[in-house]
Amino acid sequence: MDNFKPWMILRVSDIEVIFGGLAALNRVSFELKPGIIKAIIGPNGAGKSTLLNVITGLIAPDWGTIKFKGHFLDHVPPHRVSQFGISRTFQHVETFEKMTVLENVMIGRHNHMFTNFFECGIKLPKVRREETRIQNEALELLEFIGLQDKAEEEASSLPLGDQKLMEIARGLATQPDLICLDEPAAGLNESDTFRVSKIIEQIKLRGIAVLLIEHDMKLIMDISDEILVLNHGQIIAEGTPKEIQSDPKVIEAYLGGEIANA
Template sequence: MSEPHIETPEELDRFSSRPVDEAAPTGPVEESAQPAPRADRDGDVLLELDNVTLRFGGVVALNGISFSLRKGEIFGLIGPNGAGKTTCFNAMTGVYRPTSGEIRFNGESLIGKKKHEITRSGIARTFQNVRLFPEMTALENVMVGADAHHKTSVISALFRLPRHWREERTGRERSLELLRFVGIEHRAGEVSRNLSYGEQRRLEIARALATNPTLLCLDEPAAGFNPAEKVELLNLIKKIRDTGVTVLLIEHDMRLVMGVTDRIVVLEFGKKIAEGTPAEVRDNPAVIAAYLGVPTDAA
């Protein structure tokens, strides 16, 4: 993985002010969804990490991490390689259980909950490395996500009872709608391993959205993208937020982060070293030192 690159303030300003690509796919995740306002400082807290520490033997992967996400915002979690960003995602989504501290979602603790329970509560995620079912079609991959909220019993599925058919039909329609939303509806019947890398990334996002999340966690979604694909991704993330889904973003591409996020937290060696708006974080000496490897007083 290439090292993160900080652009000059002038380059970042130009990127963050770019107009939305008119050619980008359009259409809501759900027809009833209304655009959500950009988060403000008085917004309702959706996710809260309170002094979260995670140890692996003698290694402290997360050291007293605290921050909160507000409903309707795009929140960036950044830092150099090995800073603890993905570990933080894993603690939030039930992959790891924190050694100490608390993680609350909609006011309820996530500590001790199983991964599928966290998904059903309204948190979905993607991964650094694309994780699809390679021999299944794009449509079938998204339908797997839609199954997260199906209530069909084993008996109903075995005997193909009416409830099973209704949920199958609804799941298929919803999945096609999401493929259209991310711009790859024309690939619905294609086996996922035959999709381009960028299409696979979009497919993984569609599958995550199929679980009907309140919070979508994206782990380096722009990895491997060319500049044009990154602009399209920026537009897609904004569209997702505008349907009412809060977005938590891990990303090394600083131009994308600065162009799309409302607030940012910066980690280094498992500790939080900065939090604020993109402009505040960009000019923070501790952040510059963390990325460029220079002493804080020299940054």
């Protein structure tokens, strides 16, 4: 029964989520190879975000299993999922207010710090050492994302595009093997979108797998290795961008001319 292929980093099997009698996800199964970019597309309400929420532990599936690096992750609370190596960003940014950009990213390194309540309270030297270490690591990530100049600014005062980038840096700070990006380019202008796409490609170069939800078809077709198409909670197609573009089911179900033009 369990034919888990060792080279697959993530395996989602038969996931069902039912909201008020309606199946938001219906027997969704797919696999993810490490270090590739897999896009999940589909019309609004197709269940894309629900699928990410299930994978990251925010929603417990009514049926089905999720296996990540050999661990079953269904019914594991979200903070544990993060410790297993799955990170994420949010469709509507979840910026921590009244905190600087740097502090926001440092939250991502929370589980790479080991001092406890009392050690923090009496400020042992190792607390300060650890703090400096984490600060430098967070700064490195901000540099990677291109926000190093805004490190000390209050995060919630940044423009949306920068907040979305900051969320990616924060997500990477947990040192994941898989990062789920929920519409990283939504609401961004063209140049910001371009920045995001370059960053996603670099994330892949770092060996981190990416699950990407996006509506921007050009972005998807440009950077993803595989595409999964959801409609009404079901997978209707899966394949390379080329295959998806020419799949009559996909064209009929949702994209029409848009996908062919991209």
